[in-house]
Amino acid sequence: MIQQPNPNPQDADIEEPLPQQEEFWRPPARFGSVPVEAEPQGWDRYRGFQKHYPRVDLPTQIVERVSLGSDEAHEPNRLIWGDNLHVMRQLRSNSVDLIYIDPPFFSGRQYNVMWGDANEMRSFNDIWEDGMPGYLIWLNARLYEMKRLLKPTGSIYVHCDWHASHYIKVEMDKIFGYESFRNEVIWHYGLGGSSPRLYSKKHDALFFYTKSQTYYFDKPQEHATSVRMRGQLKGASDVWDIPTINNMAKERIGYPTQKPEALLERIIGASSNEGDVVADFFLGGGTAAAVAQRLGRRFIGCDQSRVAVAVTAERLKQQAIKRELEDASIPDFTVEHWGIYEAASLSGAPSDEFRGFVLRAYGATPASDGSAIHGWRNQMPVWVGGPGRDSRVTAEDVEGFANAIRESVQYLDSNLRDGVMLAWGFTQAARDAADYLRRCQHVDVDFIRLRQVRIEEAGFREHIVTRSTDRADYSDFLTFVQPPAVSVAYSVKGGRAVTFDAGDSAVVNFRAGDSAVVNFRAKIVNVQWDFNHDGRRFAATPGYSFRRDGPMLQVTHKFDRAGTFTVACRVQDSHGGEGTWVGQVEVS
Numbered sequence: 363m364i365q366q367p368n369p370n371p372q373d374a375d376i377e378e379p380l381p382q383q384e385e386f387w388r389p390p391a392r393f394g395s396v397p398v399e400a401e402p403q404g405w406d407r408y409r410g411f412q413k414h415y416p417r418v419d420l421p422t423q424i425v426e427r428v429s430l431g432s433d434e435a436h437e438p439n440r441l442i443w444g445d446n447l448h449v450m451r452q453l454r455s456n457s458v459d460l461i462y463i464d465p466p467f468f469s470g471r472q473y474n475v476m477w478g479d480a481n482e483m484r485s486f487n488d489i490w491e492d493g494m495p496g497y498l499i500w501l502n503a504r505l506y507e508m509k510r511l512l513k514p515t516g517s518i519y520v521h522c523d524w525h526a527s528h529y530i531k532v533e534m535d536k537i538f539g540y541e542s543f544r545n546e547v548i549w550h551y552g553l554g555g556s557s558p559r560l561y562s563k564k565h566d567a568l569f570f571y572t573k574s575q576t577y578y579f580d581k582p583q584e585h586a587t588s589v590r591m592r593g594q595l596k597g598a599s600d601v602w603d604i605p606t607i608n609n610m611a612k613e614r615i616g617y618p619t620q621k622p623e624a625l626l627e628r629i630i631g632a633s634s635n636e637g638d639v640v641a642d643f644f645l646g647g648g649t650a651a652a653v654a655q656r657l658g659r660r661f662i663g664c665d666q667s668r669v670a671v672a673v674t675a676e677r678l679k680q681q682a683i684k685r686e687l688e689d690a691s692i693p694d695f696t697v698e699h700w701g702i703y704e705a706a707s708l709s710g711a712p713s714d715e716f717r718g719f720v721l722r723a724y725g726a727t728p729a730s731d732g733s734a735i736h737g738w739r740n741q742m743p744v745w746v747g748g749p750g751r752d753s754r755v756t757a758e759d760v761e762g763f764a765n766a767i768r769e770s771v772q773y774l775d776s777n778l779r780d781g782v783m784l785a786w787g788f789t790q791a792a793r794d795a796a797d798y799l800r801r802c803q804h805v806d807v808d809f810i811r812l813r814q815v816r817i818e819e820a821g822f823r824e825h826i827v828t829r830s831t832d833r834a835d836y837s838d839f840l841t842f843v844q845p846p847a848v849s850v851a852y853s854v855k856g857g858r859a860v861t862f863d864a865g866d867s868a869v870v871n872f873r874a875g876d877s878a879v880v881n882f883r884a885k886i887v888n889v890q891w892d893f894n895h896d897g898r899r900f901a902a903t904p905g906y907s908f909r910r911d912g913p914m915l916q917v918t919h920k921f922d923r924a925g926t927f928t929v930a931c932r933v934q935d936s937h938g939g940e941g942t943w944v945g946q947v948e949v950s
């Protein structure tokens with residue numbers, strides 16, 4: 363366009379004031395600086411994401427195998443309690459077909475926190491500390507592991523919203539590749555507030571990426587809504603109209619950020635086949651696991667809230683019971699711990715299982731020669747005591763281990779002198795025997811220096827602490843929790859005996875208020891009741907499971923027939939301890 367001469371030259375000196383422009387938008391303080399690097403936020407050239415999050419190799423502990431009817435040989439599905447980054451680092455590469463995640467949204471609100479369980483709270487403190495870059499580093503380290511876990515034909519859906527979606531997209535392009543992006547699915551829902559000064563926010567975004575260009579996809583169908591094509595099936599678009607679950611919905615379990623099963627049905631139906639492995643590492647109330655179970659997929663679920671894992675376990679059991687799915691085709695599932703362990707159930711484990719666990723936790727590899735050297739950490743022989751909490755190492759154990767060291771090839775070749783004994787406890791005689799062996803150093807070539815480390819003391823977990831000195835969130839790793847001591851009393855109104863009159867019902871008040879936590883500074887966060895316990899598998903009576911407003915320490919239950927009922931009460935504390943009371947109630 364040609365510039366026209368000014369028709370009023372006398373106006374040439376009058377300058378139009380510039381619009382006010384000195385105020386640029388500034389990100390809120392919690393954003394920090396906006397990310398621009400070519401590598402994912404948090405990536406270190408030499409140490410990858412281990413610079414921010416050092417690797418910790420620890421075993422998982424199976425605390426329960428929930429029987430749904432499949433035989434023992436059938437591989438169970440898995441629910442794992444632990445920080446997902448560390449849990450994922452223990453899982454095999456190329457082993458998962460589909461990952462769905464619904465992480466905290468960088469909304470700055472702690473509304474995801476439901477039970478105030480100490481571990482559930484931790485991620486929020488972590489994430490917000492360094493603003494948006496901190497959040498992206500936290501998420502990237504996890505996305506990086508997810509890519510490793512996906513099979514070459516696998517897919518991932520990351521559920522987020524406007525708070526961070528645009529930043530997450532940039533990071534996912536870096537990690538998975540811009541060309542591996544398939545869709546930004548818009549989940550459009552009805553509920554939510556509105557404001558007169560902006561458009562109502564009624565959607566979340568789901569980023570769908572695949573690991574490679576060859577992937578499984580069974581496009582869902584939906585009915586056309588246009589007048590011309592009404593009723594015809596069309597391939598689904600990337601905008602999904604699915605209502606959020608309201609408070610009355612049957613599937614509602616009360617989890618504040620619970621997603622509708624219809625959403626997960628679409629994702630799991632489109633991007634996996636029957637028998638495929640589906641994983642959700644931000645499990646929450648377990649929507650993805652429940653849908654995967656219903657659609658005949660195998661699954662791995664993980665959450666760092668012990669209560670979220672318990673909610674999901676309960677949901678899977680109830681679904682199996684309701685749908686009468688108790689046949690061999692439904693795999694059992696295990697509830698597993700990573701990083702924080704149940705001392706009581708370790709004590710009851712068979713010796714070789716216990717020994718394997720302790721060696722792995724200590725960073726040692728098991729020895730296979732059957733001698734009194736049970737394992738090796740670097741060049742150091744390791745010995746492990748018995749599983750029972752009360753078992754104590756004796757002087758004979760010390761002698762036996764010292765002799766095994768003397769007889770080992772390494773001893774002769776390299777003047778090996780040191781060894782470590784790991785156990786719940788040591789007798790004074792064992793301490794003295796080790797002392798004696800060490801003191802011979804001045805007079806005897808056969809001397810041996812033995813360290814004796816109790817499994818619950820700091821020396822047992824020193825290899826974790828030295829690797830992660832600056833990370834407060836590692837301080838709980840390799841610690842043990844004790845179950846709360848559950849105590850239940852019951853009565854009927856007026857203190858009468860529990861009686862049942864024909865045509866009436868017996869109302870019984872149960873109280874678990876005298877239950878006591880054993881873990882330091884823990885508090886009870888959840889109580890569940892099973893009024894018809896089958897003696898095998900705890901399954902809460904509907905309505906007696908999880909409540910947001912506090913644990914159900916006192917409840918009333920109506921028995922509508924006479925008989926002897928086995929009642930069970932399960933209590934969880936904020937540190938992950940879980941204890942169960944089982945008793946008989948006579949209703950006559």
Ligand SMILES: C[S@@+](CC[C@H](N)C(=O)[O-])C[C@H]1O[C@@H](n2cnc3c(N)ncnc32)[C@H](O)[C@@H]1O
Binds near residue numbers: 447622
């Ligand atoms: C938004 S909720 C998931 C809700 C779920 N999709 C549902 O339908 O119920 C996010 C969950 O991620 C868990 N979480 C947060 N950080 C975690 C971490 N580092 N490892 C494992 N779980 C984590 C929280 O405890 C919370 O239960």
